[in-house]
Structure formats: C-alpha cells, structure tokens
Amino acid sequence: MSHDTTLATDYASGALSKDTPEERERLRLLQEWGDPDTRRALRAVGLGTDWRCLEIGAGAGSVARWIAGQCPEGSVTAVDIDTRYLDDSAPANLVTRTGDIRQLDFPDGSFDLVHSRLTFCHLPEREELVARAVRWLKPGGWLVLGDPMCLPAALSVHPPIRRFFAALEEGWAAQGSDMTGWATTIPARLARAGLRDIDVLSRINLLGDKGPYAALAAANIRQEGAYLVGAGLLTRADVDAVTELCAGPGFTEIRSISVYAWGRKEES
Known part of the structure; x- marks a missing residue:
C-alpha cells in the first residue's frame, strides 16, 4: 500500500487531537486508568496543605482538582494547550491557564510541586523542559513525571499488532514524540x-x-486508527483486525510500561 504521509507534526493536531469527537470520553477513560497510580506517586512526595503546585498537561483536570483538594491552603495552576475539557467545577484554589508550556515561563522558585503525566513524552523539547521545571521549583520542592514506555511493534507475535503499532510509531516520530526510550531515562x-x-x-x-x-x-486504537487511515498509513481493515484481536477471548500482550519518577530539589 502506498504511504501518503500527510502526518501532523504537532501533538495538538495529531493522532490524539482534542478536536476529535471521541476525545472527552477518551480522557475520562485515561483518568479512570491513570489516576490511582498518579495519586500514589503524588502521595509519596508528601503533599503539604499549603503547597503551590503546577500541573502541566491538565487534560480533563482530575489530577489538578485532586491536588487542589490535598493542598487547601495552597494553590494549583493547571496548564494545557487546550482547556476545553476542564469543567467548571474547579475549587477556588485551582486556576486554569491555556497555553503551550514550551512558550510559558514562571519565576524561579514558584512551586513546591511540578507534576506532569503523559505530556513530556510528546514534547520534542522535553529535556530542556526538565531543566526549566527544576528552576521553577522552590528549594525542597518536587518534580513528578509520568510517561509510558511502549514496546516496539516489531516485538509482537501478532501481525495485526505489528502493523498497527508500527504505523503509529511512524506517526509519533513525525510529531516529535518519544514513546519508547524517554520514559526509561526519566529517573x-x-x-x-x-x-x-x-x-x-x-x-x-x-x-x-x-x-x-x-x-x-x-x-x-479507535482514535489513532482513524488518524492513521486518514494519513494513508493503514487501511480500515488493518484497524478492524487489531480491534478484533484485542477484544478476543484469551488474547493478552504487554503493550507498555508506565514509569513514574520523582525527585526533590536540594535546599539552598
């Protein structure tokens, strides 16, 4: 099949664009899956009731709202390039800010906590942003990052999995995402x-x-599949094959490993 590689080169307009009609439901499912581990990681750093916190890539806002509840005497600034799915039920100590974190800046020592989940892996400037996030921390503050390490498609024993995720890897690479190596290097x-x-x-x-x-x-898979078919990297039959395989009885395969890592800025 020919590859009409009209791939988006930015996450905001790529495979998981917030312009797709399924995005609200996908974000809800992401929260249901990811929030328990996120809360476990954040509890590990010992959230203070008066902490000032920055949430990068707030999505639908469940983590930002939860942090605000843990820090009732503090504050949370929740940043996302597109805040349309952040609902209006935010507590008074939660402020949302629309913007690209690559283009925003904060004064040195602004926050006791900087947290980001499933965001840095999609930013080509991820290494620079780690350094900036550390600068934004107060002495004694914590940086907490969570991202996936996806297994290479070529490792799968199932041809539909290999075809689908090989095409997705091409899509991720076109927009500067690193879904395989980055997460292992975070610590x-x-x-x-x-x-x-x-x-x-x-x-x-x-x-x-x-x-x-x-x-x-x-x-x-539904959302990414539609994008990959539109980009000419897969056929509809390829997407249907991987969907049917994943839903079948007795099927199981490791797809990724979630990696959360955190560290504390030394006291001055």
Missing part, C-alpha cells in the same frame, strides 16, 4: 538535573486485560 535525567531522593513507580499495561487499561487502549 537519570532528574538526577542529572540536580534532584535528589529519586524514586520510581512502574506498572505493566496489558492489552486484553479487560480492565481500565483495556478500555483506554480500545479508545486509543
């Missing part, structure tokens, strides 16, 4: 940026597990 990058007390939380994510991850994966 080392935090340490190299001068943070201390580094710790890690990880989880294996299985296609076919019938739980929250499977529901999210199915939504991702």
Whole structure:
C-alpha cells in the first residue's frame, strides 16, 4: 500500500487531537486508568496543605482538582494547550491557564510541586523542559513525571499488532514524540538535573486485560486508527483486525510500561 504521509507534526493536531469527537470520553477513560497510580506517586512526595503546585498537561483536570483538594491552603495552576475539557467545577484554589508550556515561563522558585503525566513524552523539547521545571521549583520542592514506555511493534507475535503499532510509531516520530526510550531515562535525567531522593513507580499495561487499561487502549486504537487511515498509513481493515484481536477471548500482550519518577530539589 502506498504511504501518503500527510502526518501532523504537532501533538495538538495529531493522532490524539482534542478536536476529535471521541476525545472527552477518551480522557475520562485515561483518568479512570491513570489516576490511582498518579495519586500514589503524588502521595509519596508528601503533599503539604499549603503547597503551590503546577500541573502541566491538565487534560480533563482530575489530577489538578485532586491536588487542589490535598493542598487547601495552597494553590494549583493547571496548564494545557487546550482547556476545553476542564469543567467548571474547579475549587477556588485551582486556576486554569491555556497555553503551550514550551512558550510559558514562571519565576524561579514558584512551586513546591511540578507534576506532569503523559505530556513530556510528546514534547520534542522535553529535556530542556526538565531543566526549566527544576528552576521553577522552590528549594525542597518536587518534580513528578509520568510517561509510558511502549514496546516496539516489531516485538509482537501478532501481525495485526505489528502493523498497527508500527504505523503509529511512524506517526509519533513525525510529531516529535518519544514513546519508547524517554520514559526509561526519566529517573537519570532528574538526577542529572540536580534532584535528589529519586524514586520510581512502574506498572505493566496489558492489552486484553479487560480492565481500565483495556478500555483506554480500545479508545486509543479507535482514535489513532482513524488518524492513521486518514494519513494513508493503514487501511480500515488493518484497524478492524487489531480491534478484533484485542477484544478476543484469551488474547493478552504487554503493550507498555508506565514509569513514574520523582525527585526533590536540594535546599539552598
């Protein structure tokens, strides 16, 4: 098949664009799957009731709202390039800000916590942003990052999986995302940026597990599949084949490993 590689080169207009009609439901499923581990990671750093916090890539806002509830005497600034799915039920100490974090800046020492989930992996400037996030931290503040390490498509024993995720890898690469190597380096990058007390939380994510991850994966495949078909990288039959395989009885396959890492900025 010919490859009409009219690929979007930016996450905002790519495979998981917020302009797609399924995005609200996909974000809900993402929260259902991801929030328990996110809260576990954030509890590990010992949130203070008066902390000032920055949430990068707020999505539909569940993490930002939860942090605001844990820090009732503090504040949360929730940033996203598109805040249309942040609802109006935000607590008084939560402020939303529309903007590209690559183009925003904050004064040095502004925050006790900077957190981001499933965002840095999509930003080509991710290494520079780690350094900036550390600068935004107060002495003693924490940087907490969570991203996926997706297994290479070529490792799958299933041809439909290999075809679908190989095409997706091409799409991710075109927009500057790193879905394979970046997450494994986060702990080392935090340490190299001068943070201390580094710790890690990880989880294996299985296609076919019938739980929250499977529901999210199915939504991702539908949304990403439509994008890949439109870009000429797959046929509709390719997408249907991987959907049918993942929903079939007895199917299971490791698709990714979630990596959360956090570190503390040394006191001055």
